[in-house]
Amino acid sequence: MTKSADLEISNLRIITPFEDREYESRLHHLEGCITIKNDKIISVGECQGAKLVINGNGMIAIPGFIDPHTHIPFVGERSKEFVLRAYGKSYVEILKNGGGIYSTVEKIRSSSRKELVEENYKYARWLLKSGVTSFECKSGYGLDLENELKQLRAIKELSKIVSQTLIPTFLGAHAVPKQGENKYLQELTTMLKEIKNESLSQFVDVFCDEGAFSVEFSTELFKRAKEMGFKLRAHAEELSSNGFAVKASELGAVSVDHIIKIKDEEIPILSKNKTTAVLMPATSFYLKTAYAPARKLIDGGVRVALGSDFNPGSNTFYSPFFTLHLAVNHLGMSPDEALIAHTLNAAHVLGISKSVGTIEAGKQADIVVLDAPSLEYLPYMPTNEHIRMVLKNGRKVFENKDNIPG
Ligand code: NIG
Ligand code: FE
Numbered sequence: 001m002t003k004s005a006d007l008e009i010s011n012l013r014i015i016t017p018f019e020d021r022e023y024e025s026r027l028h029h030l031e032g033c034i035t036i037k038n039d040k041i042i043s044v045g046e047c048q049g050a051k052l053v054i055n056g057n058g059m060i061a062i063p064g065f066i067d068p069h070t071h072i073p074f075v076g077e078r079s080k081e082f083v084l085r086a087y088g089k090s091y092v093e094i095l096k097n098g099g100g101i102y103s104t105v106e107k108i109r110s111s112s113r114k115e116l117v118e119e120n121y122k123y124a125r126w127l128l129k130s131g132v133t134s135f136e137c138k139s140g141y142g143l144d145l146e147n148e149l150k151q152l153r154a155i156k157e158l159s160k161i162v163s164q165t166l167i168p169t170f171l172g173a174h175a176v177p178k179q180g181e182n183k184y185l186q187e188l189t190t191m192l193k194e195i196k197n198e199s200l201s202q203f204v205d206v207f208c209d210e211g212a213f214s215v216e217f218s219t220e221l222f223k224r225a226k227e228m229g230f231k232l233r234a235h236a237e238e239l240s241s242n243g244f245a246v247k248a249s250e251l252g253a254v255s256v257d258h259i260i261k262i263k264d265e266e267i268p269i270l271s272k273n274k275t276t277a278v279l280m281p282a283t284s285f286y287l288k289t290a291y292a293p294a295r296k297l298i299d300g301g302v303r304v305a306l307g308s309d310f311n312p313g314s315n316t317f318y319s320p321f322f323t324l325h326l327a328v329n330h331l332g333m334s335p336d337e338a339l340i341a342h343t344l345n346a347a348h349v350l351g352i353s354k355s356v357g358t359i360e361a362g363k364q365a366d367i368v369v370l371d372a373p374s375l376e377y378l379p380y381m382p383t384n385e386h387i388r389m390v391l392k393n394g395r396k397v398f399e400n401k402d403n404i405p406g
Helices: 079-086 091-096 101-109 113-128 145-161 181-197 215-227 244-250 264-272 281-287 294-299 320-329 335-341 344-350
Strands: 007-016 028-037 040-045 052-055 060-063 065-067 132-138 165-173 203-208 231-236 255-258 276-279 304-306 367-370 387-392 395-399
Touching: 007 040, 007 367, 065 344, 079 091, 101 145, 113 132, 113 145, 132 344, 145 165, 145 181, 165 181, 165 215, 181 215, 203 215, 215 231, 215 244, 231 244, 244 255, 244 264, 264 294, 276 294, 276 344, 281 320, 294 304, 304 320, 304 335, 304 344, 320 335, 335 344
Parallel strands: 007 052, 007 060, 065 132, 132 165, 165 203, 203 231, 231 255, 255 276, 276 304
Antiparallel strands: 007 028, 028 040, 060 367, 367 387, 387 395
């Protein structure tokens, strides 16, 4: 028995996808130990011994959840809009009247970078306590050079003080500023150069929809961003069907997100181009809209990832357990498909699948230990309280003993 490992959790039921396949659609079930040295998993299944051994007591271990789509960092809140919507106003009506995204933009512009970091530390903690060990952070509430950079720099600073891996995305094209989209395109091009120079983001996103940017503008922005070496992601076909998911896919986008209104005949194009569909059923639930056609996408060979879309306007739910519940109950996904979508497939979108997203030797030890009888129990009883322990890079970063008597 070697004692060179740092940590071993024994007596676990390990449920994980494996990374080496082109398209993973099933989970693997192993029993025994996870052994960790430094920040990495060195063995799964057979016990090796380690300096510290923790008894997993038959609990379930899954890979840390990965949230591939959030609008962190934001400041302030929009509960008044929420109440307006509850009484019948639509998201687009509020946006077109200068509310919605625009009201968060005002708050971001009048906040300092330090305030952004401080306020969003809280949301990172909420996600950690929900088992999320990596997540995407978008800008998009600045809409000018100074404030978009402020958000991206805040993400960089936040990543130094939170436990998780943060992957930034530049969403300068989130809402059309008052000068109109034509003038804004030039400003966005300047922002892209600055972001490249400062290495603030590898990804560019656009909100191409009713009340936001046109297909023509979005296509031109993507062409410019692609030329500069950015990876492309799109908010597409959420509120209206305009064909941009296909355009983005043809331009090589790594993901098209929301795609509630995608047409049946467009699905094979996403599959052919290996564009991942990022689905966020909590937003459909929150806005009381239709759900994305997950079953058709999966059956059509499209890789599906799940995310929260956590933001102050269209969805304030952030727990992956709630997303799993909605994925099974409203998207027609199996519990296996849902877990893969919120771990490995989400890692693919963020370009981090070589290091996280599964429990395998060689990967970073990002692991969630759950006190639950089965995988199916998670969407059935969607609460963060299943979590007993969260490990990030082999370190215990959260533990919950609240539910143990005595
Ligand atoms: O993904 N659709 C556009 N953007 C966000 C909403 C952001 C906001 O309302 O602040 C979304 O739903
Ligand atoms: Fe979004």
